[in-house]
Amino acid sequence: MTQQQPTILRMQGITKSFQGVRALDDVTLEVGAGTIHAICGENGAGKSTLMNVLSGVHPYGTYEGKIVFEGQAVTFKDIKESVAAGIAIIHQELTTIPELSITENIFIGNEITKFGLINWDLAKKRTTDLLSQVGLTMDPGTPIKYLGAGQQQLVEIAKALSKDVRLLILDEPTSSLNETESNNLLGIIKELKGRGITAIMISHKLNEIAMIADAVTVIRDGRVIETYPVTAGQVDENRIIRSMVGRTIENRYPLHESHPGEVIFEVADWCVEDPNVAGRMVCKHSNFYVRAGEIVGFAGLMGAGRTELMRSIFGHSYGIWRSGSVKLKGTQQKITSVDAAIRQGLAYLPEDRKVYGINLLDKISTTIVSANLKAILQHGLISLDAQQRVAEDYHEALNIKMANVNYGVTTLSGGNQQKVVLAKWLFTNPDTLILDEPTRGIDVGAKYEIYKLIHALADEGKAIILVSSELVELLGMADRIYTLFEGRITGMLKCDEANQEKLMRMMTSKTEAEPGSTTRETLHEIP
Amino acid sequence: MKYLKQIFSGDIRQYTMVIALVVFILVFHIASGGKVITPSNFQNLISGYFYVLLMALGMLMVIVIGQIDLSVGSVAAFTGMFLAITARDLGFPWWLAILASLIVGVAIGSLQGFWLSKLNVPGFITTLGGMMIFRGATIWISGSKSVPVPEELKIFGAGYLPDWGRELTGLNNLTLLLGIIGIAIYAFIQLRRRSRSAEVTGVKEGLWLVVLRIVLVGAVIGFLAYTFASGRKGTSFPVPGVTLIILIVFYQILTQRTRFGRSVYAVGGNKNAARLSGVNVPKTYFLTMLNMSVLATLAGIMFVGRTTAAGPADGNMWELDVIASVFIGGAAVSGGIGTVPSTMVGGMVMVVLSNGLQLLGVGADRTAVIKGCVLLIAVAFDILNKQQGRPSITGRLFPKKENPEEKAMEGP
Ligand SMILES: Nc1ncnc2c1ncn2[C@@H]1O[C@H](COP(=O)(O)OP(=O)(O)OP(=O)(O)O)[C@@H](O)[C@H]1O
Ligand SMILES: [Mg+2]
Numbered sequence: 001m002t003q004q005q006p007t008i009l010r011m012q013g014i015t016k017s018f019q020g021v022r023a024l025d026d027v028t029l030e031v032g033a034g035t036i037h038a039i040c041g042e043n044g045a046g047k048s049t050l051m052n053v054l055s056g057v058h059p060y061g062t063y064e065g066k067i068v069f070e071g072q073a074v075t076f077k078d079i080k081e082s083v084a085a086g087i088a089i090i091h092q093e094l095t096t097i098p099e100l101s102i103t104e105n106i107f108i109g110n111e112i113t114k115f116g117l118i119n120w121d122l123a124k125k126r127t128t129d130l131l132s133q134v135g136l137t138m139d140p141g142t143p144i145k146y147l148g149a150g151q152q153q154l155v156e157i158a159k160a161l162s163k164d165v166r167l168l169i170l171d172e173p174t175s176s177l178n179e180t181e182s183n184n185l186l187g188i189i190k191e192l193k194g195r196g197i198t199a200i201m202i203s204h205k206l207n208e209i210a211m212i213a214d215a216v217t218v219i220r221d222g223r224v225i226e227t228y229p230v231t232a233g234q235v236d237e238n239r240i241i242r243s244m245v246g247r248t249i250e251n252r253y254p255l256h257e258s259h260p261g262e263v264i265f266e267v268a269d270w271c272v273e274d275p276n277v278a279g280r281m282v283c284k285h286s287n288f289y290v291r292a293g294e295i296v297g298f299a300g301l302m303g304a305g306r307t308e309l310m311r312s313i314f315g316h317s318y319g320i321w322r323s324g325s326v327k328l329k330g331t332q333q334k335i336t337s338v339d340a341a342i343r344q345g346l347a348y349l350p351e352d353r354k355v356y357g358i359n360l361l362d363k364i365s366t367t368i369v370s371a372n373l374k375a376i377l378q379h380g381l382i383s384l385d386a387q388q389r390v391a392e393d394y395h396e397a398l399n400i401k402m403a404n405v406n407y408g409v410t411t412l413s414g415g416n417q418q419k420v421v422l423a424k425w426l427f428t429n430p431d432t433l434i435l436d437e438p439t440r441g442i443d444v445g446a447k448y449e450i451y452k453l454i455h456a457l458a459d460e461g462k463a464i465i466l467v468s469s470e471l472v473e474l475l476g477m478a479d480r481i482y483t484l485f486e487g488r489i490t491g492m493l494k495c496d497e498a499n500q501e502k503l504m505r506m507m508t509s510k511t512e513a514e515p516g517s518t519t520r521e522t523l524h525e526i527p
Numbered sequence: 528m529k530y531l532k533q534i535f536s537g538d539i540r541q542y543t544m545v546i547a548l549v550v551f552i553l554v555f556h557i558a559s560g561g562k563v564i565t566p567s568n569f570q571n572l573i574s575g576y577f578y579v580l581l582m583a584l585g586m587l588m589v590i591v592i593g594q595i596d597l598s599v600g601s602v603a604a605f606t607g608m609f610l611a612i613t614a615r616d617l618g619f620p621w622w623l624a625i626l627a628s629l630i631v632g633v634a635i636g637s638l639q640g641f642w643l644s645k646l647n648v649p650g651f652i653t654t655l656g657g658m659m660i661f662r663g664a665t666i667w668i669s670g671s672k673s674v675p676v677p678e679e680l681k682i683f684g685a686g687y688l689p690d691w692g693r694e695l696t697g698l699n700n701l702t703l704l705l706g707i708i709g710i711a712i713y714a715f716i717q718l719r720r721r722s723r724s725a726e727v728t729g730v731k732e733g734l735w736l737v738v739l740r741i742v743l744v745g746a747v748i749g750f751l752a753y754t755f756a757s758g759r760k761g762t763s764f765p766v767p768g769v770t771l772i773i774l775i776v777f778y779q780i781l782t783q784r785t786r787f788g789r790s791v792y793a794v795g796g797n798k799n800a801a802r803l804s805g806v807n808v809p810k811t812y813f814l815t816m817l818n819m820s821v822l823a824t825l826a827g828i829m830f831v832g833r834t835t836a837a838g839p840a841d842g843n844m845w846e847l848d849v850i851a852s853v854f855i856g857g858a859a860v861s862g863g864i865g866t867v868p869s870t871m872v873g874g875m876v877m878v879v880l881s882n883g884l885q886l887l888g889v890g891a892d893r894t895a896v897i898k899g900c901v902l903l904i905a906v907a908f909d910i911l912n913k914q915q916g917r918p919s920i921t922g923r924l925f926p927k928k929e930n931p932e933e934k935a936m937e938g939p
Contacts, residue, residue, distance in 0.1 A: 317803055339805040348803065356803050359796035361863040370793060371804040373786045381784040385723055424804070 008033035008198050009054075009167060014065035016046075016053055018411065021403045023049045024063070025222040031167075031215075036189060036199045036232075038209040040240050041219035042443040043415025044401035047202045048092060050219070051169050055089040056082040069167070088160035089169040092414050092441065093354050094176075096152050098145035103127040105144050106159045130158040134188050148302055150181030157188065168192065170201045172414065174208060175441045176352075178302045178469045186212050204415075204443050210235035218243040245445035253476035254448060256455040260479065261292035262329070265432045265463045270324030272312040282308045282319055284488045290432065290463040295454065297478030298467045299503050305487040306467045307351055310434045314348040315341035328431070342371060347430035349422060351437040351467070357421040358409055365391035365405040367420055372428040394423035399449060415442045422450070432463040439473065451477060471500050483507045544855070544872050544905070548879060555883030562886045566758030569751075570765050574685050574833060576878040577767040578603070578826040578845060580871060583852040584778045585819035587870045590853050591782075591795040592812060593862025594643065594650030596819045598657030600845035603827030604837075605661040606632050610828060611674035611837035621677035625828055632824025635661070636817035643816055644809035650816065658846070666839045673838045676831045684833025686766035698756040699763035706752025710745040717741055767829055774822075779867045791815060795862030851898065852877050855905045876901065 009031040016024040024046045031037045041047050052058045054067060056076030067074050069085060076082045079089070096105050103123050111118045112126070127140035134154040144152060153173055160168055170189070174182040182205075189199050190212055203209055209216065210233070217227040218240060225243040272283040282305045290296045300306045311318035313326060315338035325332050328344055335341045341348075350356035358367060368391045369376055376386035391405040400419045402412055409417055418441060425433065435454070439447045454477065458464050468474050474481050475498060482492045483506035491506040556563035582599050589596045610628035613619040619627060635657070642653035688701040696703070717737050725731040755764040782788040790811045793801035802808050826845075831837045856873030858865030880901060884894045 311803075314803070315805075337805075337807070338803060339807060342805045350800075350803055355797075356799045359793055359800050359863070361796040362792070366789070370789065373789060377786075381780065382786070382789065384784075385726070 006033050007031065008070060009200075010066075010068040011050070011054060012066045012068070014050065014053055014063055014067075016049055016058060016063040019403060022222050024053070027065075027219070027222070027224050029217060029224065030227070031198060031200060033198055034193060034196050035214040036193055036201060036212050038213035038216045039200060039202045039219060040204075040206070040209065040216060040244055042244055043419075043441075043446050044413040045219045045244075045443075046222040047219055048171055048413060051089060051171055051200070051202065054082070055079055055087055055169060057089075083163055086164060086166035087169065088163060088165040088167070090153070090156045090160065090171065090173060092171040092175070094149065094152050094156065096144045096155060099143060101141045101143055102131070102138070102147075102155055103140040105155060106130065106162050110163060126162065127158070130161055131155075133161060134158045135184065148181070149176045150178070150185065150302070153177065153181075153185060154188065157185075157192075161192075166197060168197055168199045170199060172202055172204065172441055174203065174205060175414075179471075181302070182208065204441065204447075206235075206237040206240055206444065209240070210237055216240060220244060220246065241444050244443065252444070252448065253473075254452050254455060256458075258293060258295065258458060258479050260294040261461060263289045264292045264329045265290040265465075266327040267313060268325050268327070270309065270313065271322040272308065272319040272324075273322050275319050281322070282487050283312060283324075284486075286324070286487075286489050288482055288489060288492070290465060292431075292461045292463055293458050294479050295458050295464040295466055295477055297474035297481040298465065298484060299471060299474055299481055300484035300507055302469075303486075304484040304507065306484050307436055308487075309484070310348060310436055310465065310467060311350075313341075314338060314346055314434060317341075317348075342428055342430075345429075345431035346434070347371075347425040347428050347432070348434045349425050349436055349438055351440065353414075353417060353421060353440075358417060360408075360410055362409055363406050364395075364400075364402060364409055364412065364420055367409055368394055368405075368423045368427060371424050375427070390427060394420075394427065398423055398453070399446075415446055418442055419446070419450075422453075426457075430462065432465065433457060434465040434467070436467045437469065438466070439468075439470075471503055474503070475500070485509065543908075544857075544869070544876065547905075548872060548876050551876065551879050551883065555879070555886065559883070559886045563883060564754065566754050566756075566762065568882070568886070569754055570687075570758060570762055572878060572882050573765045573768040573771070576881060577765075577771050578830055579848045579852060579878055580771055580874040581767075581774060581826050581829075582819075582822050582845065582849045583856075583870050583874045584774055584867065585815075585822035586849045586853050587778075587856070587858060587865050587867060588782065588791050588815045589650065589819050590850075590858045590860075591791050591862055591865050592815050593795050593798075594812070594816070595850065596639075596650060596654045596816065596823075597846050598639065598654040598661060599819065599823040599826075599849055600842035601658045601661035601665065602632065602635055602820050602823040602842075603830065603845060604665045604839070604842035605827070606635075606824040607676075607827035607831040607841055608665045608669050608674065608837040608839070610680075611676045611831060612668060614677050615674055621679040624677065625680075628828055629821070629824055632821050632827075633817065635824075636820025637813075639820060640813035640816035644812040653816075665841075669837070669839045671839050673836045675836045678835075680828070680832035681835060682766055682832070683770070684767060684829045684831070687761060688763040688766070688769070690761055690763065693760060698753070699758070700756070702756035702764040703752055705764060705769075706748050706756075709748045709752070710741075713744055713748070714741045767833075770829070775867060775871060782867055787811070787814065792863060795864075797863075848877050848881075848898075849874075851902045855902060857909055873905075876905070 007030050009029070011027065011029040014024050014027040015022070027046070027050060029050070039047050039050070049058070053063050056078050059077045060075035069087065074082075074085060076085070082089075097108070100108070103120070106127055107123050112123050113119060124140045131138065131140065134157050136151060136154050136158070144155065147155065157168070174185060177185060186208055189201070193199060201209070201213070212232050213230055213235065214232065215227065215229045216235070218225045220243070266289040268287050270283050270286040271281060274280040274282050286309055288296070298306050308318050312321060313335075316336050317338050326335055327333070333344055335344055335346070354360070362370070365387050369387050373382060376383050376390065378386065388405065394400065395402065395405055398419045400412075400423070401416050409420060412420065418438070422438065439450055442450060454464055454466070466474065466478055475495065479495050480492060481495065481498050481503060483490050483503055485507055490509065493502060493506075552563060562568060582603075586596060586599070606628045609631050610624045613627050614621060614624040639650075639653050639657055642648045643650050688699060690699055692700045717740060721732050721737050752764070782791065790801065790806040793804065793806050794808055794811045798808055827842065830841060834841075852874035853865060853870050854860070854873070855876055856865060856870035858870065877898065880898055881894060884897060889897075
C-alpha cells in the first residue's frame, strides 16, 4: 500500500484527564486522506475518549494538544462544530430515536426548510437517495423502531452522509451486528472510501480490521504503542494483540477440559407468544438441557429468538408464556418472576447493556450489588461497608478498569461496563448462568479473561448457557451447541462434530425439525 | 473557600443551595427589621409550613420513580375534612377519627397506585383526576363550610414540648436536650464513618477536618436549639417539627439503606434493567404512590389540628410548593435522581420565601410570582451545571462517603 496520501487529520500531543486520572497521555495520531484507519486497544485504553476529543464531545480547552483537520487547526466546542467541519461520529451505542421515521431521524436538527416550513417531500427524496448509498431499500417513512440494529447503524451512516462528511468515525460499529450485517457494513465503508471519505474505525474484532484497514494504531493505557500501515487482507492479527496487551496470547480460547455432571437445567416444550403481535409465536416447542459444569452454546441469526427464549425462561420477563416447563436439578419449578428466577439460582446477563443491563444514573458499587441486595443486609438495612467490599472484590477479580467504585457507571468504558454487569450477576451466585452476548465490545485480552472465568464457573459445577452471534466463539467455548431458526430449535451438535458450515446450515433451515417430528425426542434424549 | 471545600469533603458548588438559603434568611431578617431569626418566628415557620417538608418526602420518591402526584393538596383536604366530620357527626373519639382518616388515606393511595401499577395510567393523569375528585368531594361532604375538629388534635399541629425546669435555665430544657442529642449523634456518625471508611478504603481523613465539621454543624444545631428553646414560656421546638425530624430520618434510611429504596431509584433510572434485576416494578409504583397519599393524609390531620377546623379550601395549591421543593432540591423530571437532604433544603427555600415575604407584608399574589421565579432560576442553574459536566448542585448535596467528586452523567 502506498502511503503517500496527504494527511487529512493530525492530532498532536493529546492529553486528557478525568479527575486526575489520565485517560490519554500525549497521543499523536495521523490519518491519511481517503484511508480506513483502525484503532485498537484494550477496554479503557482511551479509544472512545480520543474520538470524543476529536469530535468535540470533550470541548476544546478540556484537553491539551492540537488538532489539525484538513490543514487547519480546529478548536471544536461541541459536536455541532465538528459536524460543520465535516467530521461525523457514530457512537458505540446507537443514538437513533425509535419513534421517528427514517427521514426524520436523518434530518433532525438539519431540516430542509422552505419559507420556514420543513420540506418533507424533498427530505424524503434525499433520504431515498441516501439510503440507496448505504444499500438500504426501504420506505423512508418507516419508523426506526422497526429496523434491526444493523439497519439502524446504516441509517446513522446515511445521516452522516447527508451532512457532507469527509471524516467518518465509527466507534465499534459492528459490536451489535451479526456476521452478515457486519460484512455488509464493512463493504459500505469500503465503498465510501472509494468516494474519498476517510474513516476511523474502532473495533475489537481484529478479523474485520484485517479485512479493510489501511493503517492500524494501537493504544494502551492512554498511549500510542504503534502506528503502521497495513495491506487489507494481510494483517498480522497477532502483532496487534501483542501490542494491545503487551504479551502474546497463543490461543484466543483458553484450553479447558469439561467435566459435565448431572443435568441441572432442563426446559421442555417451551412456547412463548410475541407480546406485540397476537398469535405470533417467538418460541416454538423448545426443548433443551444443560448439565452441571457444561457450557452450552446457542447459535442463531438475528431474529431467531435466542434472546426471547432466554428472557422468557428468566422469570417470564419477555412475551406471553403459553406452555412449557423448567426443571432445576430434577424438580419442576414454576418461575414466573425475575425475583423467583434469581432465588432459584438463575442469572441472565442481557445482551443490550444500555437498555436492559444497567441503570446509567447508578454508581458502580450499587450496580454490582443490585441484583442481590439480600446478601448485604445487616439488621434489615443495606450495609454500605459490605457493598463497598463486594465492589472492591469484583473490581479486582474481574480486573475492571476504574478510578473509584463509587463513581457513576457512565465513567467506565464500554467494555468495563460489561464487566460490571457480569459482576452484578456473579454476585447472585447462580447455579445456571445465561450469558447473552457476554463478550460484546470486549477486547481480546479481556475476552480471554472472561472465557477463563466462564471455564472456572463451569468447573465450579455451574451450568452455563452461552448465546453468541460469533460462531467462532461458540465453537471455541461450548461443549454442545443448539441452533435456532425462527423460534424453533433446529438441531444440536457436540463441539467436536460442529463446524461453521454445519451450524450455518442448521441456523438457516427449518428442514431438520418439522413440528412434532422425531427430532424433538432425539434432541431431548439425554445420553 | 478551599478550606470550606475540604471541611465538607465535596465540591463547594454542591452547597450553592444551602448558601442561597442562608442568604435568603439573612436578607429577610435585615429587610424585616429583625423579625425572621426570632424564637417565635422559627416556631411559626415550622408549625405553619411543616406540611411542605413533610409531603416533599413522599413527593421525592414519586418524582424519583418518574411520576408526579398532583392530588396531595386535595387528598390532605379531604382526609382532614373526613376526620372532622366523623368526629362531629358520628361522634368518633379523636383517636378513632384519626384512624378512620388514615384508613381513607391508605384507600385513596391504593386506588391511585392501582391505576398506575396495574392499568399503566400515568401518575400525572391519575392524580390530576384525584386532584379534582377529592377537592370536589371535600367541598361536597362539608357543604362548603368549615367543620371544627376535636381539641385533642391541637397538640399534633401546634403543640409544644413540656416545659420542665424552666425556672433553672429560663429555657425549654427538652429542646436543648434534643439539640444535644442531635449534635452527639452527628459527631458519632462522623467519627464512625471516618474509622469505617479507613477500614474499607485504607485512607484516613484528617482528624482535624472531621472535628471542624462536627464543630461547625454542632454550632448550627446548637444555635437552632437555643433559639427554639428561648421563646415565650410554654413554647419550645414544636411537636410537628419533632414529627418531621423523625420522618426525615426514617425516609433517609428508607431511600438509602433499604431494598425498597434501591428499587425506587432503580425503577426511576432504568425500568427495564430494574425488572431484569428482580425488582417488582408495579409493586414499587404502587407502594410509592400509596406512601405519598398516606403522607398527604398525615399532613392533612396535622394541619386541621393546628387550625382547629377543617375548611373546604384547605390544602389549596399545596402540591405546587411541594413539587417545587423537590425540583429545587435537584431531582430530575425524568426520574432516578434526588435525595432526602437536598429535597429538605429545597423545601426550606420555599418555606423561608413564604415566611419572609409574609413578614415583609408582600401579598400572596406577588409571593407566587417570586416563588415561581426562584423555581425557574434554581432549576435552570442546576441544569446548566450538569451540562458542564459538573455535579448537580443540590442533587448530591451531602456527600456520601468516598464519592466527593462523583461525576455527573455525561450524555452521549
Ligand atoms: N466521563 C468520564 N469520567 C471519568 N473517567 C472516564 C470518563 N470517560 C472515560 N473515562 C475513563 O477513561 C478511560 C478510557 O475510556 P474510553 O471510553 O476511552 O475507553 P475505550 O478505549 O473506548 O474502551 P472500550 O473498548 O471498553 O470502549 C477509562 O479508564 C474510563 O474509565
Ligand atoms: Mg469505547
